[in-house]
Amino acid sequence: MTGRNGTRARRAGATRLAALLAAGALLALLLTGCGVRPSAVVTGRPAPDGPAMGIRLYLVWHGQLAPVTRPVKQHLSREQVLRMLAAGPDGYERSQGLTTEVPPDLVPTAPPSSRAESIGLTVTMSGAVTTLSAIAADQIICTASGMAAEGQKPAPVTISGPDGSRPPRLCPY
Amino acid sequence: MNPWRRSGLRAAGLRVRLLLAFALLGLVTTAVVAGGSYLQARRVILQQAQDAAVVSLTDQLTKFYPIRQLPPQQEDLDRMAQLLSDRDGYAIVIYHDMRAQGSQTADLLTPELRRDVRDGDRVVWQRVSVRGAPALVIGAPLMLEQPDGTSEPSGVEVYAVRSLLSEQRSIDQLALWAWLTGGLCLVFAALLASLAASGVLRPVRELGRAAHRLGEGDLTTRLAVRGSDELTEVARTFNHTAELLERQVGELRRMEADARRFVADVSHELRTPLAAMTAVTDVLDEEADRLPGDAGRAARLVSEETQKLTRLVDDLIEVSRFDSGTARLALDEVDVAAAVTATLRARGWADRVRAELPPGVMARLDPRRLDVVVANLVGNAFRHGAPPVWLRLRAEPDWITVEVGDHGPGLDPETLPHVFDRFFKADTARTRSEGSGLGLAIAWENARLHRHAGHQGSLVAGNGPSGGALFTLRLPRATTDPAEAAESATAERAGAAGPAADPATVGPAAAGDSAAAGGVR
Numbered sequence: 001m002t003g004r005n006g007t008r009a010r011r012a013g014a015t016r017l018a019a020l021l022a023a024g025a026l027l028a029l030l031l032t033g034c035g036v037r038p039s040a041v042v043t044g045r046p047a048p049d050g051p052a053m054g055i056r057l058y059l060v061w062h063g064q065l066a067p068v069t070r071p072v073k074q075h076l077s078r079e080q081v082l083r084m085l086a087a088g089p090d091g092y093e094r095s096q097g098l099t100t101e102v103p104p105d106l107v108p109t110a111p112p113s114s115r116a117e118s119i120g121l122t123v124t125m126s127g128a129v130t131t132l133s134a135i136a137a138d139q140i141i142c143t144a145s146g147m148a149a150e151g152q153k154p155a156p157v158t159i160s161g162p163d164g165s166r167p168p169r170l171c172p173y
Numbered sequence: 174m175n176p177w178r179r180s181g182l183r184a185a186g187l188r189v190r191l192l193l194a195f196a197l198l199g200l201v202t203t204a205v206v207a208g209g210s211y212l213q214a215r216r217v218i219l220q221q222a223q224d225a226a227v228v229s230l231t232d233q234l235t236k237f238y239p240i241r242q243l244p245p246q247q248e249d250l251d252r253m254a255q256l257l258s259d260r261d262g263y264a265i266v267i268y269h270d271m272r273a274q275g276s277q278t279a280d281l282l283t284p285e286l287r288r289d290v291r292d293g294d295r296v297v298w299q300r301v302s303v304r305g306a307p308a309l310v311i312g313a314p315l316m317l318e319q320p321d322g323t324s325e326p327s328g329v330e331v332y333a334v335r336s337l338l339s340e341q342r343s344i345d346q347l348a349l350w351a352w353l354t355g356g357l358c359l360v361f362a363a364l365l366a367s368l369a370a371s372g373v374l375r376p377v378r379e380l381g382r383a384a385h386r387l388g389e390g391d392l393t394t395r396l397a398v399r400g401s402d403e404l405t406e407v408a409r410t411f412n413h414t415a416e417l418l419e420r421q422v423g424e425l426r427r428m429e430a431d432a433r434r435f436v437a438d439v440s441h442e443l444r445t446p447l448a449a450m451t452a453v454t455d456v457l458d459e460e461a462d463r464l465p466g467d468a469g470r471a472a473r474l475v476s477e478e479t480q481k482l483t484r485l486v487d488d489l490i491e492v493s494r495f496d497s498g499t500a501r502l503a504l505d506e507v508d509v510a511a512a513v514t515a516t517l518r519a520r521g522w523a524d525r526v527r528a529e530l531p532p533g534v535m536a537r538l539d540p541r542r543l544d545v546v547v548a549n550l551v552g553n554a555f556r557h558g559a560p561p562v563w564l565r566l567r568a569e570p571d572w573i574t575v576e577v578g579d580h581g582p583g584l585d586p587e588t589l590p591h592v593f594d595r596f597f598k599a600d601t602a603r604t605r606s607e608g609s610g611l612g613l614a615i616a617w618e619n620a621r622l623h624r625h626a627g628h629q630g631s632l633v634a635g636n637g638p639s640g641g642a643l644f645t646l647r648l649p650r651a652t653t654d655p656a657e658a659a660e661s662a663t664a665e666r667a668g669a670a671g672p673a674a675d676p677a678t679v680g681p682a683a684a685g686d687s688a689a690a691g692g693v694r
Contacts, residue, residue: 035344036300043289045227047316048316049238049315049317050238050240050318051239051317052240053241053242054242092244097270173323
């Protein structure tokens with residue numbers, strides 16, 4: 001009899017303990033859940049975009065393409081822009097840590113030709129193009145395709161030179 | 174622990190359990206409802222604040238287009254930061270390694286946020302804690318349109334930091350309301366619980382009280398049968414049981430009373446022939462010496478047995494007086510030492526008993542009954558114990574105590590509880606003794622007859638510390654008049670008299686009666 005009572009008492013005690021623990025956990029949850037807590041990073045709507053003044057060149061910042069703009073007085077051809085790219089960053093750009101991987105002597109020999117739409121744009125350069133680094137090639141490709149007319153579909157760019165040509169490629173941006 | 178206290182505790186336990194259950198229910202419900210709505214409200218408040226801040230930031234960012242120059246000049250960044258700063262917050266504008274001047278520390282920009290802004294094309298935000306104050310940091314890269322309609326990051330990152338203190342205040346207000354509601358609900362639940370508990374527990378308590386009364390001997394106890402729940406069934410069963418019990422106990426009492434009356438009647442009827450026989454045996458006694466041989470012995474035997482029978486009948490009459498409650502005290506102011514001395518002297522024991530009698534102990538009691546008790550105790554000590562027999566009188570403010578002891582083997586612990594039973598014989602082999610077998614029972618009744626202010630005289634049997642039986646007689650010093658005592662006793666019984674005060678349950682009387690009846694038959 002006493003034994004059974006004891007078991008019952010123990011069981012009741014355990015139940016009470018569990019209830020207390022649950023209540024405590026609830027209370028702790030309520031207390032810690034109060035106020036404004038720090039959160040993880042939440043991703044929302046697309047970031048705003050807009051135009052930039054001047055022409056756009058692609059330089060390199062810490063191994064990544066970085067767009068820069070240069071104010072221009074009049075309309076420039078692709079060829080002229082690619083020549084500007086070959087000339088590399090100016091003083092202020094360099095001071096901002098921007099570099100280029102395009103060799104200074106790599107300039108277009110002729111105005112880039114836009115052939116059939118499927119093939120896209122071909123830029124013929126003066127120097128070796130197959131040995132160019134991928135970044136340098138992307139600099140040229142993005143700068144060239146950035147000159148496209150408004151609303152035009154992105155077209156693959158083929159860089160060719162005296163030593164052959166690189167496969168057509170879209171600007172990775 | 175007495176039964177009433179135990180049942181009270183159990184009732185309290187049930188009440189506490191009910192209270193706990195209700196409180197827990199209230200707590201959980203409140204926590205779920207209040208907590209849930211609190212969380213929901215908090216989510217909505219924060220969401221609205223964040224959405225508004227994000228919309229406002231993107232609106233302002235569109236004003237920066239077209240971007241005049243990339244990489245931007247320091248003053249461009251400063252201007253942007255300044256445009257974005259208002260009383261709600263400030264902005265941090267970063268281009269690669271350059272940062273708008275006047276921007277507060279960028280410590281609150283977490284690496285994840287920086288990475289997501291630098292590598293993504295979407296507005297991101299994060300809630301952070303700035304020195305304990307909550308703040309919202311919204312980050313957005315400035316994107317550049319491309320001719321084909323897609324956009325690319327310009328490398329300019331804008332972070333707007335907005336304090337969430339006002340939101341926190343609203344939320345704290347909400348939390349306060351939630352706590353208040355919870356507390357009120359808890360109080361309400363406790364009130365409901367105690368109401369329900371008393372509703373449930375009232376019949377239980379009544380049942381417990383009735384059972385207690387029944388246990389104390391009030392067999393007329395009945396419960397009011399109300400409603401039709403389980404407890405009503407219990408009440409009905411209780412009433413039925415009590416009724417049966419009352420009927421049976423009444424029957425038993427009637428039979429008992431009949432038996433007692435029979436004994437009393439028989440004793441009385443025997444008295445007259447015995448008186449005649451005593452007169453005859455007195456004559457026979459005188460003639461016995463002159464009668465030859467067996468005739469003389471027979472005459473003496475008849476005389477002795479007649480005396481014994483007379484004593485027995487006298488004792489039986491005395492006992493039946495106790496049983497019928499007609500025994501009356503003849504109270505007198507008595508010098509106890511003198512009374513005891515007189516008793517001893519009258520029986521010729523004055524020299525054989527070591528009496529310790531402090532003089533001047535006055536008490537109001539019935540001297541005849543004191544004489545009966547003392548004589549019986551001392552006589553018993555002589556008969557069953559071993560000399561020297563001693564007697565000690567002690568006086569207390571409210572009591573006198575007379576102890577009678579001997580130096581014999583003492584009382585067997587097994588027989589101790591039955592010493593005062595009627596016709597009880599410690600030595601079963603000795604079927605015939607000089608006494609009637611009623612002496613101690615009568616002494617016990619005599620002691621109990623003396624009562625004062627709820628206290629009853631007592632006679633207790635035991636063994637002395639140095640061996641030998643020890644009988645202790647305790648009498649109140651100021652016994653009240655039996656008529657008054659009877660009245661006050663009735664009043665007491667109606668109150669809270671102990672079970673021992675009930676004559677129906679007194680051991681020696683009940684046990685002795687059947688024996689008495691058997692003895693006469």
